Amino acid sequence: MTDEMKENPPVEAGLEMYQDTMEEFLAAADVRVVYGEPIQHDDTMIIPTAEVLCGMGFGVGSGSGTSTDNPEKPAQGSGSGGGGGGRILSRPVAVIVASPEGVRVEPVVDITKIGLAALTALGFMVGMMFRMSNRHHALPSVEE
Amino acid sequence: MQNIEREIRTGDTLQVGDYQITPQSQVLSVRLPWKYSGLIWNRPKAVLVRTTDGRETSLPVRDVTRIIIWSMLAGGLAGMILIGLMGRK
Numbered sequence: 001m002t003d004e005m006k007e008n009p010p011v012e013a014g015l016e017m018y019q020d021t022m023e024e025f026l027a028a029a030d031v032r033v034v035y036g037e038p039i040q041h042d043d044t045m046i047i048p049t050a051e052v053l054c055g056m057g058f059g060v061g062s063g064s065g066t067s068t069d070n071p072e073k074p075a076q077g078s079g080s081g082g083g084g085g086g087r088i089l090s091r092p093v094a095v096i097v098a099s100p101e102g103v104r105v106e107p108v109v110d111i112t113k114i115g116l117a118a119l120t121a122l123g124f125m126v127g128m129m130f131r132m133s134n135r136h137h138a139l140p141s142v143e144e
Numbered sequence: 145m146q147n148i149e150r151e152i153r154t155g156d157t158l159q160v161g162d163y164q165i166t167p168q169s170q171v172l173s174v175r176l177p178w179k180y181s182g183l184i185w186n187r188p189k190a191v192l193v194r195t196t197d198g199r200e201t202s203l204p205v206r207d208v209t210r211i212i213i214w215s216m217l218a219g220g221l222a223g224m225i226l227i228g229l230m231g232r233k
Contacts, residue, residue, distance in 0.1 A: 031155035121220025
């Protein structure tokens with residue numbers, strides 16, 4: 001094993017990488033993430049806004065052991081590993097329009113999401129109605 | 145540090161004409177029981193607008209899409225309960 005590797009074992013390197021990732025992750029809590037760069041158009045300034053949801057997980061582990069299969073020549077071994085994952089979701093919420101007339105907030109409406117939610121709600125209701133009608137039309141149980 | 149934390153953060157003030165605009169966001173951070181994991185939900189909360197005469201107003205940033213979706217899901221749930229109750233009679 002080289003001196004360089006002794007100074008910076010894989011677990012520490014993994015933890016360093018974790019620190020960097022965690023710093024980037026915590027940067028998602030900044031106001032500048034939610035409010036975009038202002039766009040100037042003549043006298044009007046537009047600031048886009050979005051909501052950001054991000055999650056992450058990370059794990060690092062290491063272990064070592066000694067083999068006792070051959071008592072005359074015991075073998076030693078060690079290993080380490082790590083893994084992680086995360087996801088960032090971003091969705092536009094509104095646009096802030098600032099002009100000489102005043103400042104107003106214009107909402108951004110996501111028709112696709114609303115449509116999907118409407119279909120889901122409708123599906124539940126239709127399913128419930130079918131369940132109710134099936135219960136009414138079911139054959140009476142045969143009494144022994 | 146708490147596992148669930150909610151805070152309102154204020155950004156840099158922008159000068160647009162006669163208005164000073166200060167954005168605010170609401171951050172919900174969740175630290176999961178495992179050491180190296182977490183969740184951050186950051187959303188715009190309001191915009192503070194200050195005019196040259198010193199008047200300050202707060203314009204809330206409403207997420208219309210979420211309001212509509214939750215209203216529809218609540219309506220669907222209420223409809224289901226209503227249909228269930230009507231079916232029993």
